[in-house]
Amino acid sequence: MKVYNTYTKRLEDFTPREAGKVSMYVCGMTPYDSMHLGHARAFLVYDMMRRYLEWRGFEVTHIQNVTDVDDKIIRRAHELGVSPCALAERFTAESLEDCDALGIVRAHHYPRVTEHIPEIIDLIQRLLDKGFAYVTPSGSVYFRVRAFDRYGQLSGRDVEDLTDAQARIEADPEKEFRGDFALWKAAKPGEPAWDSPWSQGRPGWHIECSAMSTKYLGAGFDIHGGAIELLFPHHENELAQTEAAADVHPCIRYWLHCGIVTINGQKMSKSLGNFLTVKEALAIAPRNVWRMLLMMTDYRTPVDFSTPDRTGSPQEIARRAVMAKLVPARSAWERVQIAVQRADELIRETGKSGNGETVNTPLTQAVRQRFIEAMDNDFGTPAALAVVFDLIGEMNKVIAQVEERRDDTLLAALAGARATVKELLGVLGFSFEEAVTRRADLAPQLIDLLIRVRQRARQEKQYALADYVRSELAALGVVLEDRKDGTTWRQKT
Template sequence: MLKLYNTLTRKKEVFRPIKKKSIGLYTCGPTVYDTAHIGNLRTYIFEDVLRRSLEFLGYEVRQVMNITDIEDKVIKKAISEKKTLQEVTKSYIKEFFDDIASLNIEPAHTYPLATNHIKEMIQLIRKLMDKGFAYQGRDGSVYFDISKYKKYGRLIGLKNIKVRDGVRISLDEYDKKEAQDFVLWKAKKKGEPSWKSPWGTGRPGWHIECSVMSMKYLGETIDIHTGGVDNIFPHHENEIAQSESVTGKKFVNYWIHGEHLIVGGEKMSKSLKNFYTLRDIENKGFMPVAFRYLVLGAHYKSKLNFTWRSIEGADNAVWNLWRELGRLKFVGQKESIKTKVNKVKEYKARFKEAIEDDLNISEGLAILRRIITDKDISPEDRRDLCFEMDRVFGLNLKNADKLYKTPLHIKTLVSGREIIRHNQQFVKADTLRNKVKSLGYDIEDTSYGPFVWPNRNRKSHPKT
């Protein structure tokens, strides 16, 4: 039975979908004003693992991930670079999709752009005004009246909010201590992009965007809404207020949030200028999937400290997993080993139990490592178990089979070396071993014969 930690109730709950086996999943996506840093990418990996886990458990998931292409930071970038919104966002949207592909993140079913939903945003704001939850200020902007929504602050745990007369928040991001009426529609400012509305020319506030897009594609009540912990307030708090005030229904049943990636004791962020991108990791010679492995090793609700030593360890761990799976293929071709009765079922049950325990992926990885070395299971069954579990991990474990395929010229050298070894010409055999190594492959002599595997010389095998 799947249990997930719900930020709204502050406890781990049994997951009960609205429909028996069909789930609506809304995952907060990128604000495309700059390259995503790996702290952002940690959140997207967590959201991907959640979706993979749900699908592994037999649910049919419809995932929607928004792309915020109109927001304070995007506009600031456009003005400073004297570009249009599209000119600013186009390249960063492409980078985002390149990054998630490199990290084996499954694409969402829908990626709505905020600027393609302005009409729906205006309609929702009009409904809020008609119901008395919103008003137009003297500055021409439209604000949500938090005093009218009695549950405001429940997600973040705010109580007894003192609403100060005439004090409003027009920024997209602010601290919970500054909680006041927040902006739904911003009156036009010089140099900013704008659209016509019943309240004059302007643009939407950030929070209204996700309310509109989530309800349009997933309905008025959503099974699961995710994001990073920094989205809890004000963004998700305000989404709840807007959405439930319009529909009179519960907006989201399960709020699930991923913790920060930290570096040097502080959260990674562009404002602190302490961030790295996926390209920084690749430029150091590490595989993108190594960052995914690093993220999987920590629970999504725990802070994760990023260091170059930790990414190096993750990189080696992924490579070793591939190598061990390649070795199992090699051994399986040389001997027949029978699997003990119920062993496979036991491992499957333990893995399912780990996943259902609020996505205990680190325990799942520990189970994977135990399977690889369990000689009570045939090499073929061990590999099959690992590949099945990789539906959740997304580590591209089947890449082991690609790496296992040795080019003909390497096979020829290895075969020649075997003949020389059997003739006890060990100096010549070592020379051939070094020759093979210089061409990007290592030879491990085993009781079954030579096991050949690519070494870590990046120039010698395809980038993974």
């Protein structure tokens, strides 16, 4: 198996620290507002990786942090007149629900910063003891970037270079060097604060990830995930802290960064307003369609939604752009669903359950092989999907044959193909239960439709047909009642 490691900028063989086990830390959420599609993509990507690794037999430990104290939370809590703590709590819960709705498997732990203050303080103390950090007069603690000689290697940056951008950074008189960053921030009035040896204050932005990844996964864990936008400064700083404290290199074996979501080439972000929340997205299309959309693109490539029509608010433009790109994904998922449902019907109808049994045929074995090859190449989901679509094409041919003659050999082949499609798409996180639920949701609407059809038959005095509709519904336990103001129905208990 090969993965693209951002640290080395190369495809590398994936060899976990411990054979058969994978430890994975994913940069999670800062719960200050609702999740949007951009966040969703990142979580969907690592969900896919986890599912695949598990399917390949690895025992995966998946940790995803919750940065529940930070500047944005404090600012937003003040705006809304609630406590930062309550705000974080609310959006953490909401985001987890959104992830559930997207079919993302929950991480094993969601460690929160506020629950790891002692670990963070210990870590900062260790960095101070080793000379990698210093305390300022106001009681803040900064990381001494120049003391860590690998600083800048992950993101390919030279801190000594006084670039235009760096020259623009306002020089903080408390810092020894402009590139140094806060490990501990002395609290300003009205901010949440904890006791520490240096001041009443709170952790800096990056330290939580170092403290919590080390606590739950130990030094030298396997996969560190997150979106590419976090590469600098977040991951660079995190790496420096973790390795400086642990004296281990590498502390993180593979840095796997996913691409961002853009609208007309611009990053989807809260501040630009060009976003769609997860809830809005799921109202537009079911989760499998979003999965399809994202899995059709390599995880590292940006996913761009664009529309030539640039009128309206950023949000309206975003919505239009997203709708346009949804068409192929929707159709693709429909192709899958139609084939699987038809196979289900044929297998059920002929009494060959095929359930649970995986009938291996040369075809499904070859498909499985090609699927693994695709995925082993840095989680190549587009190629993996192509393999599954090939199988669906073959499956459709078998379906056509079975429709001609109910042959046991053909049915076995069909059962095998169906099981394989479900299994492999399941590895990518698609779920087939949705179709069942959606069908159930449809029932009331269908009954209303039948009532309208019967109404038309009655108007045209085709009473035999009208009665046929009523008696057939009655046989299903649906009782029609004609009243002055229209027809109602109830289900017999």
